[in-house]
Amino acid sequence: MSLRYAILGVLDAQPMTGYELGGFFETSANWVWSAKLSQIYPLLNTMAAEGVVDSEDEVHGRRRSTRYSITDKGRAELVDWVGSSHSLPGMRDPMLIQALYMDLLDPEQVDRVLGEYLEVMRRRVADLREHQRALVEGETDLIRARLALRPARDHARMLMMKSMVFAGLIRQCEASMAWAEDFLMASRLGGCAIGVESTPQDM
Amino acid sequence: MSLRYAILGVLDAQPMTGYELGGFFETSANWVWSAKLSQIYPLLNTMAAEGVVDSEDEVHGRRRSTRYSITDKGRAELVDWVGSSHSLPGMRDPMLIQALYMDLLDPEQVDRVLGEYLEVMRRRVADLREHQRALVEGETDLIRARLALRPARDHARMLMMKSMVFAGLIRQCEASMAWAEDFLMASRLGGCAIGVESTPQDM
DNA sequence: TCTCGCATGTAAACCGTTACATGATTAG
DNA sequence: CTAATCATGTAACGGTTTACATGCGAGA
Numbered sequence: 001m002s003l004r005y006a007i008l009g010v011l012d013a014q015p016m017t018g019y020e021l022g023g024f025f026e027t028s029a030n031w032v033w034s035a036k037l038s039q040i041y042p043l044l045n046t047m048a049a050e051g052v053v054d055s056e057d058e059v060h061g062r063r064r065s066t067r068y069s070i071t072d073k074g075r076a077e078l079v080d081w082v083g084s085s086h087s088l089p090g091m092r093d094p095m096l097i098q099a100l101y102m103d104l105l106d107p108e109q110v111d112r113v114l115g116e117y118l119e120v121m122r123r124r125v126a127d128l129r130e131h132q133r134a135l136v137e138g139e140t141d142l143i144r145a146r147l148a149l150r151p152a153r154d155h156a157r158m159l160m161m162k163s164m165v166f167a168g169l170i171r172q173c174e175a176s177m178a179w180a181e182d183f184l185m186a187s188r189l190g191g192c193a194i195g196v197e198s199t200p201q202d203m
Numbered sequence: 204m205s206l207r208y209a210i211l212g213v214l215d216a217q218p219m220t221g222y223e224l225g226g227f228f229e230t231s232a233n234w235v236w237s238a239k240l241s242q243i244y245p246l247l248n249t250m251a252a253e254g255v256v257d258s259e260d261e262v263h264g265r266r267r268s269t270r271y272s273i274t275d276k277g278r279a280e281l282v283d284w285v286g287s288s289h290s291l292p293g294m295r296d297p298m299l300i301q302a303l304y305m306d307l308l309d310p311e312q313v314d315r316v317l318g319e320y321l322e323v324m325r326r327r328v329a330d331l332r333e334h335q336r337a338l339v340e341g342e343t344d345l346i347r348a349r350l351a352l353r354p355a356r357d358h359a360r361m362l363m364m365k366s367m368v369f370a371g372l373i374r375q376c377e378a379s380m381a382w383a384e385d386f387l388m389a390s391r392l393g394g395c396a397i398g399v400e401s402t403p404q405d406m
Numbered sequence: 407t408c409t410c411g412c413a414t415g416t417a418a419a420c421c422g423t424t425a426c427a428t429g430a431t432t433a434g
Numbered sequence: 435c436t437a438a439t440c441a442t443g444t445a446a447c448g449g450t451t452t453a454c455a456t457g458c459g460a461g462a
Contacts (some may be wrong), residue, residue, distance in 0.1 A: 001449085005304075007302065012307075017413075018415090022413095026264065032452095033293075033294075033300060036451065040415095041413095041415055041416095057355060061458080062457095062458060063412075067437065076223075079308070082305060082308060083308050083325075086298075087319065088320075089295070090233065091372060092292070093327070095234045095291065097208055098284075098289075099364060100372070103353075103361040103364050104285055104286075104287050105285060113288055117288065154306065157306055161302060161303065161305050161390075162388075164382075164385065167382070168379075168382040168386075170377070171382050172294070172375070172382075175375055180374075183371075186363050187360075190359075198298050199449075206421085220440095220443070221441075240441090241422090241445095244444095247446090266431065267430095268440080268441060269426090362416075
């Protein structure tokens with residue numbers, strides 16, 4: 001249900017075609033939410049039918065494309081959604097299940113799996129920072145479009161919020177990395193529960 | 204695809220009926236993975252057909268139940284899965300999308316939404332710790348069954364790993380809470396990007 | 407000509423949740 | 435007797451991914 005609002009939020013800055021939204025959800029927005037074109041196109045059609053977006057056909061020679069823009073109804077729905085609380089989906093990290101049963105493995109295998117996990121996360125954090133830096137320098141079209149729609153006194157607050165989301169993502173990754181490092185360390189020390197305050201549970 | 208291995212991991216400690224597994228995934232295991240009976244029953248049937256679990260019918264008076272146990276094939280598949288790397292699913296936290304567009308809200312609304320989020324997370328951490336403490340005292344059937352299958356010298360390592368998973372969950376929650384508090388603070392300060400190292404990006 | 411990027415979709419499969427259906431046993 | 439718990443499922447729906455299908459336009 002969140003893709004709907006992610007899309008509305010993007011269209012609130014700038015009208016876009018489905019294809020453009022698709023590219024967007026494969027690159028920048030990919031960090032927050034991901035979606036394929038095959039999901040985006042039908043969703044845009046339903047949303048147009050519901051009247052939360054307007055569709056306008058464009059013709060370039062023999063080629064056509066449909067540009068979607070947010071309607072007042074759509075904007076109202078977005079504001080309403082952003083302003084209300086939503087139940088958080090339960091933790092669904094496969095790595096946790098793996099970790100739970102890693103006593104089935106040789107210490108070397110644990111080393112390898114956790115090591116690869118750490119490397120992936122390190123790359124992820126690097127990508128996040130790199131992406132952030134690139135944007136700080138490049139000042140994307142979208143954020144400029146967004147700022148242009150609002151008075152200058154709002155700009156600091158808007159930029160702060162967008163950047164905090166990135167900071168949050170980085171924090172999440174770092175928490176996972178710190179955990180993985182502790183796990184690795186504890187595993188290498190042969191299982192004596194060093195660094196762990198309290199001990200067992202089920203599963 | 205992970206539920207399959209979560210189930211195999213539980214059955215590796217102890218044979219169980221679908222109903223027992225269901226209760227399990229609603230309480231203890233709920234922190235790591237959740238599943239409803241309506242998903243568990245059909246999955247157990249497919250897994251039995253594939254030969255990764257054995258099913259044995261039990262009759263108590265006029266009542267029947269099917270108890271599933273892991274097979275050698277199932278154990279091999281579990282060990283194989285635990286010992287290999289799996290692509291992590293992208294971040295899918297609705298709160299991130301909300302945060303991204305919170306410049307659409309009054310500061311009071313931001314306060315309310317983030318406040319409720321923080322309260323939910325606080326309760327979650329409390330539940331996690333409470334659950335952990337309860338188990339430290341209670342020493343569940345399942346962990347005892349699991350330890351009984353393995354030599355005493357492995358016990359410390361096994362307990363360490365189970366407990367590290369809980370520690371990881373708590374860490375994740377705490378990272379989210381720290382982020383939400385920063386976000387709240389920054390929002391209250393009216394948007395001047397205090398406490399945020401680097402600034403803007405797209406979306 | 408052929409490939410790549412633009413542009414739009416459909417179909418099938420998969421995972422998960424909600425709702426519904428059924429019936430036996432046990433505790434109050 | 436009634437409600438809760440044990441026990442097993444099916445059906446429908448929603449969200450997501452993968453694979454497939456189609457066609458235009460620009461540049462090598």
